[in-house]
Every structure is written in structure tokens, then in C-alpha cells.
Amino acid sequence: MRARRLLGSLVFGLLVLSSGCGSPAPSVGGKSLMTEAERRAEYQEAVAGYAWPLPPGRRFPPPSALPAPEEPTLYEVGEGANQVDTFWICSWMGAWLSTRLSDPAAARQAWSWVEKADRTDLHTKRYYDPRDVWHREILAPARTGRIEAFQEFYDTSCGWGR
Amino acid sequence: MRFISTVAATLAVAVSVLVAVPAAQANQLYNVSGTLNTSGTLVQYSTWRPHSSGVSDFTITNQVGCNGNRWSRWGLRKDGSSSQYTQSIQINGESGNGRFRRASDGSTTLPSGQYAINGRMANETGHFCDNAWAGSIWL
Secondary structure (H helix, E strand, C coil), rough: HHHHHHHHHHHHHHHHHHHHCCCCCEEEEEEEECCCHHHHHHHHHHHHHCCCCCCCCCCCCCHHHCCCCCEEEEEEHHHHHHHHHHHHHHHHHHHHHHCCCCCCHHHHHHHHCCCCCCHHHHHHCCCCCCCCHHHHHHHHHHCCCCHHHHHHHHHHHCCCCC | CHHHHHHHHHHHHHHHHHHHHHHHHHHEEEEEEEECCCCCCEEECCCCECCCCCEEEEEEEEEEEEECCCEEEEEEEEEECEEEECCCCEEEEEEEEEEECCCCCCCCCCCCCCEEEEECCCCCCCCCEEEEEEEEECC
């Protein structure tokens, strides 16, 4: 009788484990989701190891300045690092927009960094752009003086980074 | 003569249509999939996709659910921000679809930029939970 109860408990336990219900760390695409603290830690780590400079006078904000969610949230791995790349790209986009008519040397430097955005982890790992919108519709026209799409992207997608 | 003028008119219309539809209007249908959290907690996915100004439709073909309670809720964020840019779409049953609306004014025209998906499912405990989902997004 005791053995049957034990067996029953064991089977029930295995069922719970295999269902994944309520498990604290489910996965997306085989990768773990992160808590808010883990997202901030990922952000901090990405800032500490960032290889490229920001425009003069700019610094990465501390993790405590990250936009806070309005409710408990889990993040797919990479979202903390995404915010570092977004800040970096938007900072150079802003630098180019603010110098392109007044300071050619600064604008050239800013543009050289904007062109490296496609080498960031955001673009190479977590920005899915099969139509190559980034190059064809944003950078290419801006290079020839048609900055509308570039400006619109900056206005609508660079709230974090201004 | 009439033939030539008809051809010329047709060409003129064709050219004007081509000119009136800039490349920036060409959005795309993406297949998407993932896993939600059975605690009901909001999940922010980390893949960003470009969007040229226009509508965005979301379709679920493989729904999540626990104990027969099958629904999911979806939204888009923008701007590198943590807050959701659109109102949420709730999809009930085995499959379904919806069109995203801006949270600020209800417009279905989402401005150009980059977007990422938010999702959630019911907070359920049970042995029969399926938190894997699949579908598509027009963005």
C-alpha cells in the first residue's frame, strides 16, 4: 500500500515536471527568458564590454535608467544587449543629424559610425530585415541628401537613445 | 490613332501607379513562433523588425492554452522602450487574427520604425499546458 502511494506520487511528480506548467524559466527558441534583474545585468555587461565609442559627451545610462516595464515582465535573451546597441546607433544617428549642415568633419565621423550599425549584435543577431530596409530605405537615401526616412526612423525609434 | 492614344494612356496610368507606390510602402509577411510563460507574465521578445508606415496584422495559427482555455494577447513595442506602443489584440480559440492599433489614438497606421512583439497567455496551473505558439505578422 505504501509502495503504491509512493509510486503514485512519483508518477504525479514526473507529470508536473514534464508539463512545464508554471516553471519559472521557460524558453523561447531554446533560450531562457530573463527577469528584469537579469535584463539589467545583461545590459550592464554589454555596456562594460562595448568596443565602439559614443559621440563626444555621451555616456551609456546606468541600468537603473532603463525604461521600466509597467508590470512584471520576462524578456527574451538579448533584449538587454539590444538596448545598448539601440542607444549606440541612435546616438550616432542623432550626432549626424545635428552636425550634417554645420560641421562637416563631425558629420563625416558620425556617418562612419552609423554605417557600422549593421555590425552590431542587434543587427547581426536580432534584427530581422530580409528586405534590407536599413540600407535601401534609410541609409542609401540619406547618403544622397534625402534624409526623410532617416529622420523619421530617428524620430520614431530612438526615444531610448536621445 | 485611337490604338496609339489608348496605349499611351495605359502607359501613363501604369507609370503614375509605379510612381505613386514608393518602395517604402512594401511591408512584409513574417512567420513567427515562440513560447509564452504559463504564469501569465508578459513576455517581450527580442527580435526587431523594420516597418514602413502602414498597417500591421497578426495571425495565430498554433494557439497556446491550458486545460482547454485557449487565448493569447499580443502587442507591439517600438522605440527601444519597454512600454507597449499598440493596443493589445486578444486571440481566442485555436487560431485567429487581428490588426494592431496605436495605443495613443487607435489608428491602424503604424509609423515607420522598428518593432518587436509582446505576448502573454492565461495564468494557469495544470498538466495540460501548451505554451508554444506560431503564426505570422505583416509588418
